[in-house]
Amino acid sequence: MSEARIELLRGTLDxxxxxxxxxxxxxxxxxxxxxxxxxxxxxxVHQGSLYPALHRLEDRDxxxxxxxxxxxxxxxxxxxxxxKGRRHMEAEVVNWGRLVDAVGLVLRxxxxxx
Amino acid sequence: MSEARIELLRGTLDxxxxxxxxxxxxxxxxxxxxxxxxxxxxxxVHQGSLYPALHRLEDRDxxxxxxxxxxxxxxxxxxxxxxKGRRHMEAEVVNWGRLVDAVGLVLRxxxxxx
DNA sequence: GCATATATGTCGGGTTTCTAGGCATTATCA
DNA sequence: TGATAATGCCTAGAAACCCGACATATATGC
Numbered sequence: 001m002s003e004a005r006i007e008l009l010r011g012t013l014d015x016x017x018x019x020x021x022x023x024x025x026x027x028x029x030x031x032x033x034x035x036x037x038x039x040x041x042x043x044x045v046h047q048g049s050l051y052p053a054l055h056r057l058e059d060r061d062x063x064x065x066x067x068x069x070x071x072x073x074x075x076x077x078x079x080x081x082x083x084k085g086r087r088h089m090e091a092e093v094v095n096w097g098r099l100v101d102a103v104g105l106v107l108r109x110x111x112x113x114x
Numbered sequence: 115m116s117e118a119r120i121e122l123l124r125g126t127l128d129x130x131x132x133x134x135x136x137x138x139x140x141x142x143x144x145x146x147x148x149x150x151x152x153x154x155x156x157x158x159v160h161q162g163s164l165y166p167a168l169h170r171l172e173d174r175d176x177x178x179x180x181x182x183x184x185x186x187x188x189x190x191x192x193x194x195x196x197x198k199g200r201r202h203m204e205a206e207v208v209n210w211g212r213l214v215d216a217v218g219l220v221l222r223x224x225x226x227x228x
Numbered sequence: 229g230c231a232t233a234t235a236t237g238t239c240g241g242g243t244t245t246c247t248a249g250g251c252a253t254t255a256t257c258a
Numbered sequence: 259t260g261a262t263a264a265t266g267c268c269t270a271g272a273a274a275c276c277c278g279a280c281a282t283a284t285a286t287g288c
Binding site for chain 2: 009010011012015016019020023024035038039040042043093096098099100101102103105106107109111
């Protein structure tokens, strides 16, 4: 009923994460925070989505992980982009643009002639 | 490797269908064709996605169906927007715009200061 | 008679996300 | 000191949605 929750569009999260990591290596918790800040609170990534996504991206060799000390002096898993990941990200950015264009065509389609 | 298939972004299909139907009542097969034409072949809606989506939209009272004779002289199920469906569609269009803006913020985010 | 286009539908499988937890450490504040 | 919040990682189960494959039927044209 209420459905007031902002649900992430499926398939978008991977790209967003890759892009945030491309800004500089970061760990999961910080990635989620950055994503929320940059998007002005639009994206609120839940942990149940975040960590599976990170593992997925690592499995596909788009991210690589390394345990290091975080800003707060605690151990955290820092992710960085692989070459493959950067290529994939760039391709996905292009693809996203095409998708937005295509949706735009539909949304702006004029009413049919009778 | 190749994975060249263009997969529809999950959650977009409903909006696209509602928008196409808003252009004028139509049946499933024609909706898929229009979607493909309008989007310049970007969207190719498969039957396994199309018909479940139509039933879903009807269940939610966003579309209503009526059997009529199609252009080719055959019986076809014509869908039209309900008032509820139109309201939902308009809200989803706004939401889509916000989503695109938010993704845009992330994709255009400048590299961090060190 | 047969292929193709039109037209609707189902089924199973795969992917992704959410909810809802669990666990551990450090910082803050009463 | 003790409680609570913030930081940081993780998993399991369920739901939603899309795809590929398949099944069915009629109309048209060769």
